[in-house]
Amino acid sequence: MPIPFMNLPLQHEHLIPDVMKEYERILTSSNFILGETVEKFENELAEWLGVETAVGVNSGTDALVMALQALGVSPGDEVIVPAYTFVATADAVVRVGAKPVFVDIDPRSYNIDPEKIPAAITDKTRAIIVVHLYGQIADIDAIRTIAQQRGLKLIEDVAQAFGTQWRGKKAGTYGDAGCFSFYPTKNLGGAGDGGAIVSPHDDVIEKCLLMRDHGRSLTVPDMVFEMIGYNSRLSPLQAAFLRLKLPEVDEMLSDRIENAKLYDSLLRDSDLVLPEMRDDGSHTYNLYTIQLRDRDRLKNFLREKKIGSAVYYPRPLHLQPCFEYLGYRERAFPAAEQAAQRVLSLPIFPGLKKREIETVAATVLEFLQNNAPYGSRK
Numbered sequence: 001m002p003i004p005f006m007n008l009p010l011q012h013e014h015l016i017p018d019v020m021k022e023y024e025r026i027l028t029s030s031n032f033i034l035g036e037t038v039e040k041f042e043n044e045l046a047e048w049l050g051v052e053t054a055v056g057v058n059s060g061t062d063a064l065v066m067a068l069q070a071l072g073v074s075p076g077d078e079v080i081v082p083a084y085t086f087v088a089t090a091d092a093v094v095r096v097g098a099k100p101v102f103v104d105i106d107p108r109s110y111n112i113d114p115e116k117i118p119a120a121i122t123d124k125t126r127a128i129i130v131v132h133l134y135g136q137i138a139d140i141d142a143i144r145t146i147a148q149q150r151g152l153k154l155i156e157d158v159a160q161a162f163g164t165q166w167r168g169k170k171a172g173t174y175g176d177a178g179c180f181s182f183y184p185t186k187n188l189g190g191a192g193d194g195g196a197i198v199s200p201h202d203d204v205i206e207k208c209l210l211m212r213d214h215g216r217s218l219t220v221p222d223m224v225f226e227m228i229g230y231n232s233r234l235s236p237l238q239a240a241f242l243r244l245k246l247p248e249v250d251e252m253l254s255d256r257i258e259n260a261k262l263y264d265s266l267l268r269d270s271d272l273v274l275p276e277m278r279d280d281g282s283h284t285y286n287l288y289t290i291q292l293r294d295r296d297r298l299k300n301f302l303r304e305k306k307i308g309s310a311v312y313y314p315r316p317l318h319l320q321p322c323f324e325y326l327g328y329r330e331r332a333f334p335a336a337e338q339a340a341q342r343v344l345s346l347p348i349f350p351g352l353k354k355r356e357i358e359t360v361a362a363t364v365l366e367f368l369q370n371n372a373p374y375g376s377r378k
């Protein structure tokens with residue numbers, strides 16, 4: 001039997017009758033813009049995250065753009081961003097007119113290396129965006145200390161780490177703003193695009209509420225616009241879908257962690273670099289990413305055996321054509337560049353069966369056995 005890289009229907013098939021009821025209710029009322037369903041989701045999300053308010057928006061990318069703007073990042077400013085993440089993290093910085101300044105990652109966790117941040121700070125630096133890549137919390141204590149000492153805003157890109165925890169607090173609730181994505185493949189995935197912003201600062205929440213709806217006044221909403229905003233409202237249809245999935249997210253996260261543990265036990269003695277094994281909730285394995293020297297050959301071998309795998313990400317941001325204008329060169333960020341050449345993510349989705357994980361692991365081990373010099377981490 002083929003083993004896909006992802007299987008989204010598994011997460012919501014059983015919810016379809018309830019989803020259809022909710023959709024019917026919304027379609028009948030024609031309350032398509034914001035309103036009660038979105039508000040209910042925002043309240044439930046805030047409670048789940050342990051914060052006072054969450055603002056539902058159209059995507060994780062928009063969440064980053066609005067958080068940056070609400071925190072005062074403006075044209076001419078610089079924002080520190082890891083060199084290895086999804087392109088949207090840095091796009092958002094450019095969207096508010098600022099300049100992304102890349103910093104290399106820690107090769108073990110794939111997250112921004114706090115030791116490399118100070119050298120990237122200049123008079124123009126206004127903020128740091130920390131990404132909890134693959135679901136693993138970045139070194140948030142160290143990064144927060146740098147931000148505090150240097151007077152910088154700290155934004156968490158939690159797109160891949162919904163539900164990840166660190167010392168009892170959820171990822172996204174450490175910084176000046178936390179930006180979430182409900183892109184379908186995320187830990188809490190919608191039936192389309194969606195996102196949310198949280199912040200401990202009332203003024204940031206208020207600006208994001210204004211911005212997502214064209215700058216429409218919250219007190220005099222009838223065609224009074226207080227600022228130039230965006231059209232970035234979370235759809236009630238998405239909110240309804242996410243409300244039904246939210247109560248099940250804990251179970252889905254435990255599934256991801258259990259799946260990771262099983263891979264770990266099966267692959268531990270191999271020469272692969274495995275993800276850090278955390279069972280304190282600080283890694284929720286949105287992606288289970290291994291590293292080996294000849295990643296592409298393994299990927300092809302898995303494909304021949306009908307096993308899905310994927311590369312997140314084959315090119316670090318400083319080598320993307322869209323950031324050529326920033327003037328970075330090859331070898332600027334060795335850890336990011338090595339990760340781009342060596343990482344491969346294996347199927348980890350909730351509902352993946354034990355025997356499927358065993359098959360994937362056995363196939364990986366078979367490849368390593370037959371390709372000793374290529375499978376090595378050296």
Ligand SMILES: Cc1ncc(COP(=O)(O)O)c(C=O)c1O
Pocket residue numbers: 059060061062085086088089131157159160180181182183193194195
């Ligand atoms: C790290 C990271 N940041 C930002 C985003 C953007 O989220 P969205 O696709 O909801 O705009 C993603 C999603 O793919 C992501 O993985």
